[in-house]
Amino acid sequence: MIRNDGHDGAHLRDISRAAGIPIGCAVDVDVLRQSERYREVVRREFNMCVAENHFKAPWVWTGPETYDFSSTDYLADFAIKNDILLRGHALIWHSAIPSWLENGSFSKEEVRELLKRYIQALVGRYRGVVSTWDVVNEAIDDEGSCPWRDTFWLNTLGRGYIADAFRWAHEADPTAKLYYNDYEAEDLGPKSNSVYSLVRELLDDTVPIHGVGYQYHLIAGWRAGQHNRDCIQRIVDLGLEWQVTECDIRIQLEDADDVSEKRDAQAEGYWDVARLCRTLPRCEGLVMWGFTDAYSWIPGFRKGWGEALIFDEAYAPKPAYFALRSALCDHSVRSVAICI
Numbered sequence: 001m002i003r004n005d006g007h008d009g010a011h012l013r014d015i016s017r018a019a020g021i022p023i024g025c026a027v028d029v030d031v032l033r034q035s036e037r038y039r040e041v042v043r044r045e046f047n048m049c050v051a052e053n054h055f056k057a058p059w060v061w062t063g064p065e066t067y068d069f070s071s072t073d074y075l076a077d078f079a080i081k082n083d084i085l086l087r088g089h090a091l092i093w094h095s096a097i098p099s100w101l102e103n104g105s106f107s108k109e110e111v112r113e114l115l116k117r118y119i120q121a122l123v124g125r126y127r128g129v130v131s132t133w134d135v136v137n138e139a140i141d142d143e144g145s146c147p148w149r150d151t152f153w154l155n156t157l158g159r160g161y162i163a164d165a166f167r168w169a170h171e172a173d174p175t176a177k178l179y180y181n182d183y184e185a186e187d188l189g190p191k192s193n194s195v196y197s198l199v200r201e202l203l204d205d206t207v208p209i210h211g212v213g214y215q216y217h218l219i220a221g222w223r224a225g226q227h228n229r230d231c232i233q234r235i236v237d238l239g240l241e242w243q244v245t246e247c248d249i250r251i252q253l254e255d256a257d258d259v260s261e262k263r264d265a266q267a268e269g270y271w272d273v274a275r276l277c278r279t280l281p282r283c284e285g286l287v288m289w290g291f292t293d294a295y296s297w298i299p300g301f302r303k304g305w306g307e308a309l310i311f312d313e314a315y316a317p318k319p320a321y322f323a324l325r326s327a328l329c330d331h332s333v334r335s336v337a338i339c340i
């Protein structure tokens, strides 16, 4: 099933355009500034990108009403110049709160007002430039019994902060697509049920939400099943779109002998993710959490794991790259000249 079709001239970006699904990666903005080699691959292969960290609040929101837009501006310029769609990640995330805010002694009303100004400053600055915002990231608890994750935002503002954030973002840019984003919600189960209930409730309350982001941080050996399709289809049935927002497929590095076998298993996983996008309705992007194993969050966060991306540390394409490229072509559905 995994083929290198030998169409060496076609890059993911070209295939993606023909397939109608933007293909993207997270970028480290510091590396992007420094390395022409890194920039060259992003320009050549991708037509969507997202900052791995530099759009998060601790980087941008330097004080109650002071903002540092230097890195966000840099990435926005790069995206515009290279005709790359820009995702904004993430306006609200429990793991990225500026310390002056978390450790400050602001009242509930003050935090609410500051958050509104922050969201509107950032979203307003990139009005018409950021195509999709992850407005709220990972607000659902992993257990499922209590659906809400215990966070600074929930404790300070109550659960109404979610609807508020979507409304504020929409006011600042009515053209941007606004997403709820989470991990391990790709399967049917308690967590994805909570995501489903949340977005259905938001829609019932006429909150401007347009899509759900599925992170897809996976382990080599994973294959897609009907439950993955059902999970997405029920979101689509609500009238929402969806994106794969942070895909990587990690390999356990303990036993270096079988790395090449694991790379093949990883390639099958990437193939499956691309086929979900290709065959289910309303997939508006397939974004990976990086592109080269030289810069990936996995080794730092998952000890003993790595090799999660489609290019190796020397920027050579891995089997996963060819699997992805091949899976995006669908010879039976439409004729895509570059895929033949």
Ligand code: XIL
Residues within 6 Å of the ligand: 052, 053, 137, 183, 215, 246, 297
């Ligand atoms: C991660 C980055 O990759 C790391 O560099 C950073 O230290 C922590 O955040 N889910 C998300 C992303 O939504 O924002 C996280 O990114 C990875 C998990």
